[in-house]
Amino acid sequence: MKTPNDLFSRLKKFMPADVQPKFKNGEELLAWNQEQGRLRSEAIVRENRAMKMQRIMGRSGIRELHMNCSFDNYRVENDGQRKALALAREYAAGFDNSIASFVFSGRPGTGKNHLAAAIGNDLILRGKSVLIVTVADLMSSMKGTFSGGSDITEERLLQDLSHVDLLVIDEIGMQSESRYEKVIINQIVDRRSSSKRPTGMLSNLDPAGMNGLLGERVMDRMRLGTSLWVRFDWESYRSRVRGDEY
Numbered sequence: 320m321k322t323p324n325d326l327f328s329r330l331k332k333f334m335p336a337d338v339q340p341k342f343k344n345g346e347e348l349l350a351w352n353q354e355q356g357r358l359r360s361e362a363i364v365r366e367n368r369a370m371k372m373q374r375i376m377g378r379s380g381i382r383e384l385h386m387n388c389s390f391d392n393y394r395v396e397n398d399g400q401r402k403a404l405a406l407a408r409e410y411a412a413g414f415d416n417s418i419a420s421f422v423f424s425g426r427p428g429t430g431k432n433h434l435a436a437a438i439g440n441d442l443i444l445r446g447k448s449v450l451i452v453t454v455a456d457l458m459s460s461m462k463g464t465f466s467g468g469s470d471i472t473e474e475r476l477l478q479d480l481s482h483v484d485l486l487v488i489d490e491i492g493m494q495s496e497s498r499y500e501k502v503i504i505n506q507i508v509d510r511r512s513s514s515k516r517p518t519g520m521l522s523n524l525d526p527a528g529m530n531g532l533l534g535e536r537v538m539d540r541m542r543l544g545t546s547l548w549v550r551f552d553w554e555s556y557r558s559r560v561r562g563d564e565y
């Protein structure tokens with residue numbers, strides 16, 4: 320049987336003298352080959368995950384606007400922001416094997432989406448699947464399953480949403496949620512918590528408002544484990560966004 324060293328010697332014979340190979344002997348060739356295999360299989364996992372997100376919501380898991388949001392580009396100018404940033408970092412760091420959900424509530428433009436996307440981007444880099452979706456998008460996807468043209472059923476969509484490692488539901492309370500919306504959010508959070516998967520919620524309502532809107536049952540499930548509830552009660556950052564910072 321040919322050894323990696325035999326193979327390397329043969330390769331060298333065909334190699335033009337001015338070509339510098341990435342490896343100097345058979346062992347290095349083997350290691351390089353294994354590394355290429357590992358990179359390729361990681362790329363396949365990433366592609367599969369992206370295709371799954373594409374199938375669930377027709378786009379990648381994090382919207383373009385928030386793809387570059389990170390912990391590092393979240394600016395800290397007051398104690399509230401400092402605490403929110405530290406807690407979000409801690410949440411991402413402890414995500415593996417955790418069932419804890421998070422609720423970011425408070426004023427518009429204060430960075431709830433930014434820090435949720437920073438958590439999401441950090442997890443994606445660690446190979447997790449993440450989907451950040453508004454209630455409106457969620458409902459239009461659910462309703463889309465009723466149309467004759469859709470090849471995905473309501474049950475299948477619910478299942479897909481329940482299997483994403485982290486699902487963040489944005490704009491809770493933006494519209495007066497209908498009974499159907501409450502049932503769907505209930506089912507998603509219920510299924511996710513039963514399979515030990517955390518959910519993030521972003522809202523302009525305070526916790527009492529969210530309780531009133533979604534009901535005690537859902538919000539109680541959001542408290543599983545060492546859950547994270549952060550109030551964002553400082554000035555909006557939006558007027559300072561130029562659009563080219565990240």
Ligand SMILES: Nc1ncnc2c1ncn2[C@@H]1O[C@H](COP(=O)(O)OP(=O)(O)OP(=O)(O)O)[C@@H](O)[C@H]1O
Nearest residue numbers: 392393394426427428429430431432433556557560
């Ligand atoms: N502390 C911060 N440092 C840097 N950028 C910030 C900060 N806070 C917010 N931003 C930026 O301001 C914009 C608005 O923030 P974001 O979308 O996170 O607000 P939000 O709290 O989710 O608002 P809403 O409740 O209206 O959805 C985003 O572009 C975000 O990246």
